[in-house]
Amino acid sequence: MPASAYITGLGSYLPGEPVDNDAIADRLGGVGPGGDRIKNRILDSNGIRQRHYALDADGQTTELNEELAVKALQAALADRGIGAADLGMLACATTQGDLLIPGFGSMVHGRLGGGPMQVLTAAGVCASSLAALDAASAKIRLGDHPRAAVVGSELASRWLHRRRFASGKPSLDAEFLRWMLSDGAGAVVLEFQPHPDRPSLRIDWVRQMSLAHEHKVCMRAGMSGTDPVAGQTWQDQADVASAEQAGLMHIRQDTRDLAALAEAGLQQFEELVDIGLIDLRHLDHVLCHYSTNAFRDIAFDGIRARIPGLNTDRWFSNLETRGNTGSASIFIALEESWRTGRFAAGDTVLLAVPESGRFSFAFAHLTVVEPRPGNSSSGVSTHASTAPNRRSNRP
Known part of the structure; x- marks a missing residue:
């Protein structure tokens, strides 16, 4: 039988209470001159009715990105009925971690705990989570680890608050993402065999x-225009304040x-x-x-x-x-x-x-896939929740 990897636990975490379209501007610090028209146009187009922010009413960050990731991981581990010590690998994906250094994966591992494990940080934007899934499932198939966890986590709201745009009137490409992005994390547990007591998701490819x-470049931050030029990125400015004043710290699309x-x-x-x-x-x-x-x-x-x-x-x-x-x-x-x-x-x-x-x-x-006959949990306790096993919404 060819080696396989299976998703045996899933978890997610969304910070705070849902924020609807009427409250979004207050949470992000309001809009600039003429901004209501742009905001309403974007919200009408994207169809989002509510989202979550790790920001309080004063615009202060309430949780770190690594904390969002760990809470989603803990939910996935609890869903499987194992602990962090049972993992051999942790693969973390994000657009921007809390720190410049160390890597996001190391920070998540430090907060999650568990023991020695292989750690990967998949950087990028939206597709980085499936890149992390690809890497972790490959290591499972190779037999390097019996279990791994993968998490995708984002805390974009820190980049979207009005104080980020104090240097001047933001352009449409920055406003577009301001009313688009929000915070949250999702995680999965991978194993070399299916869950012993309930269905699992086999990763085929x-x-x-x-x-x-x-x-x-289409979506970017840290440069002007769509072509990076030596000496003209955010790191080449006299200081971070100068980079922000030049608009290089806006997320644009x-x-x-x-x-x-x-x-x-x-x-x-x-x-x-x-x-x-x-x-x-x-x-x-x-x-x-x-x-x-x-x-x-x-x-x-x-x-x-x-x-x-x-x-x-x-x-x-x-x-x-x-x-x-x-x-x-x-x-x-x-x-x-x-x-x-x-x-x-x-x-x-x-x-x-x-x-x-x-x-x-x-x-x-x-x-x-259903549990494999004779499959054992290898001494690991299993979660008692009822697995989905019905065609409640079959097309």
Whole structure:
């Protein structure tokens, strides 16, 4: 039997109470001159109705990014019924950790505890979580570790508060992300065998593809324009205050490139269909991370035109209620789908994550499997919760 990796525990963490669209400006410190029109336009387009911030009413950070990650990891470990000491590897993904040095993975491990383990920090933007999943599942398959944990975590709100824009009127590319991003973390536990007492998610394959050789930078922070120039990045300024004054510390996205991102993502999807990795006849669920409903609509139009056999009712996203949490989004959606009984034994699940940073895409294919006969928990206690094992929302 070929070596496999299985998701046997899932967890997520969203800080604070949900913040609806009426309260978002107050939480982020208000808007500048003419900002209400931009804000309302963006919120109408992205479709997000509520999100979570690790910020209090005064705009002060209430939790570290590493704390968000650890709380999601603890939830996933509890779901599996094991502790951090049972892990051989920890793979952490984020767009920006709390510190410049050390790496995010080391800081999460230090707070999580558990014992000696391999640690990986996957840096990037949204697709970094599936990059971390790819690395951890590969080590499981190789037999290097019997168990691993993967977490995607984001604390974007520190970059979005009004005080960040005090140097002048922000541009649309910065305002776009200000009303788009929010905080949260999602985590999974991986093992070399299925859960002993309930269904698991077998990782069939993970694929990542960068198209940076064809595209300029789209989502960025730390430079002006879309081409980095020696001596002109944020680290080349006289001090951090100068970099912020120059607007280099704003998170920006060129919204004009989103249609091209959707087009490139559809091409990547079609290639996976063409080579047989995705079988549209046996694809039960698609969990796609997208930043805005406008982006979803572009993708849906392209899919209907090119692949009429794919029913978009199979797609699931909790963007409207959980917000855009970057690298954490795909795990937060997967955890909610699993916990609410969306999947049944035998179902196939496709995870899809486009990343606008410099055009990269990540996909993962999962299959819901029953416990293997004779499988044991190796002395590890198991969680007593009832596993999803019904077709409550089968397309």
